[in-house]
Amino acid sequence: MREMIALFNQSDLWREICTFCLILKDNYIKQLTVCVVLCTIFCIYLRRVKLKLNSPPCCRGWIPFLGCALDFGKSPLTFIGQKKDEHGPLFSVYVAGQTLHILTDQTMYQVFFESPCLDFELTVFDAITKAGLINKDKFIERHSKLYHAVKGTLSPLRLDDVTGAICGKFRKQFDQNYLQFIEQFECFDENFELGVQLPSIFIRKWTQARNSLLKRMSEKFFKSTHKDNMIVFWAIARILTDERVKQKLYQELNELRSEKPNNDFDLSFEDLKQLPYLRCCVQEALRLQSEGIVGRKIVKDINLLGYDLQKGDLLVLCPYWAHRNEQFFPDPEAFKPERWEGVSFARMSYRQGFIAFGGGRSQCPGRYFAHSVMQKFVASFLLQFHCTPHTPVPAASMMHLVGVQHPTSDFIVSCSKRNL
Ligand code: HEM
CATH class of the missing domain: 1.20.5 (Single alpha-helices involved in coiled-coils or other helix-helix interfaces)
Known part of the structure; x- marks a missing residue:
């Protein structure tokens, strides 16, 4: 060896x-x-x-990259309505390189609003930062604080003070240049979906309108206030064109008026408590004309209804269609304020199929404020004017996914001041 x-x-x-x-x-x-x-x-x-293999049925369209952008873009809400009937409770739409998963099964609402795999902030991150020129880093950092500040300021207990203060501020700011403000606001609102996606250079007018509005107040407030206005429009149109509802509501309003000294129309939030039918009318208008979509970014792969959804995609619920679910709302197309009689605010949640204000920890913090303001406006208007409609309630435009539907035509009404 x-x-x-x-x-x-x-x-x-x-x-x-x-x-x-x-x-x-x-x-x-x-x-x-x-x-x-x-x-x-x-x-x-x-x-x-x-x-x-395990992903939901997908509408891919036939154009490479664009997918079904053309069909979808023609009328997004109609497209979603048709595909929901074809494909069932969870399906995907491939549009311009992005996959959008659309969930219509109400048994999954809780998962949608509560799951840690789904995130609200990241969903609105790009749009908010672009529309509001908010610094990207600061947005996520401050979002939670701001949310709670808005929620606290607009809590039901503080509504009388807040509305007074906000109305005063509005009046002061917009008394001058009112028409210019309206023009800018319309331009901002009409082109919001395009504006937050395209570079400013392609949509200069929108950018100018946005910058000017931002000088006056925050973007979120404008967009939200506009939702209130649209719902007020739909509520008044529905009430005036339904004789039974109109009579019932006037009876309630007249009772309150007879109790008020000097026919005072400045309704307080205490007064609103005496107008339960008014609240039902506003709530019913809100049900019928709700947001096109509320979304959540998928931040962790998740299995829903047996399908695998991938991190990075967007999952959305569609309040407009959800509120036409017969299981929760029999005879869904009918304007029936009675369906809300005896229902408390606490019960107007996704558990009862109502998702106009979203849900979970990002549920709209302005919901009590918005509801009360809408009731106040409808009541003051009807108390002050005799109105006769000359056209039926216009059809709703199915074009907007963000925000409340606009009417597709004019609603013509003649009004005369009531004798007080
Ligand atoms: C008819 C009127 C309104 C409707 C239908 C509405 C609806 C909504 C919806 C659906 C969301 C998303 C919730 C989610 O994804 O879970 C939202 C969020 C929000 N709303 Fe409203 N809203 C209205 C009025 C208002 C008003 C008047 C304000 C404030 C003055 C307001 C402030 C906000 C804010 C700050 C958020 C974002 C919450 C967050 O960042 O987490 N909204 N709203």
Whole structure:
């Protein structure tokens, strides 16, 4: 044995074996690296294939990249309504490189609003930062604080003070340049969806309108206030065109008026408590004309109704269609304020199929304020004017996914001041 070792030490054989081993080792590392990379790619591929196999039915359209953007863009809400009937409770739409998952199953609302795999902030992140020129880093950092500040300021207990203060501020700011303000506001609102997606250079007028409005107040407030106005319009139009509802509501309003000294129309929130039918009318208008979509960014892969949804995609609920679910709202197209009689605010939640104000920890913090302001406005208007409609309630435009539907034509009404 010793002789053999001596032979090994002396000869070049030992060095050659070592060199050979080093080459082997070097190659081995290279091969191992290649194997690991290939395996990773394969696993990602397999996962994608698996996810694809297990993903919801998808409307892909036939145009590469654009997908079904053309059909979808023509009338997004109608498109969603048709596909929901074709594909069932969860389906996807591929539009301009993005996959949108649309959930219509009410048993999944809780998951939608409560799951940690779904995020509200990231959904609105791009639109808000673009529309409001808010610094991206600051947005996420301050969002929660701002949300709670708005919620606290607009809590039901403070509504009388807040509305007075806000109305005063509005009047002061908009007494001058009122028409210019209206023009800018309309431009901002009409083009909101395009404005937050396109670079400013392509949509200069919108950018100018936005900048000017921002100088006056925050974007969220404008967009939200406009929702109130639209609902007020729909509520008044529905009430005036339904004789039974109109009579019932006037009876309630007249009773309150007879109790008020000097026919005072400045209704307080205490007064509103005596007008339960008015609240039902506003609530019913809100049900029928709700937001097109509320969305959540998928921040962690999630399985819903047996389908795998991938991180990075967008999952949306569609309040407009959700509020036409016969299970919760029999005879859904009819304007029936009675369906809300005896229902408390606490019960107007996703558990009862009502999602006009969203849900979970991002539920609209302005909802009590918005509801009360809408009631106040409808009541003051009807108390002050005799109105006769000359056209039916206009059809709602199915174009906007963000915000409340606009009317597609004029609603013509003649009004005369009531004798007080
Ligand atoms: C008819 C009137 C209104 C409707 C239908 C409405 C509806 C909504 C909806 C659906 C959301 C998203 C909730 C979610 O995704 O879960 C939302 C969020 C929000 N709303 Fe409203 N809203 C209205 C009025 C207002 C008003 C008057 C204000 C404030 C003055 C307001 C302030 C907000 C804010 C700040 C958020 C964002 C919440 C967050 O960042 O987490 N809204 N609203």
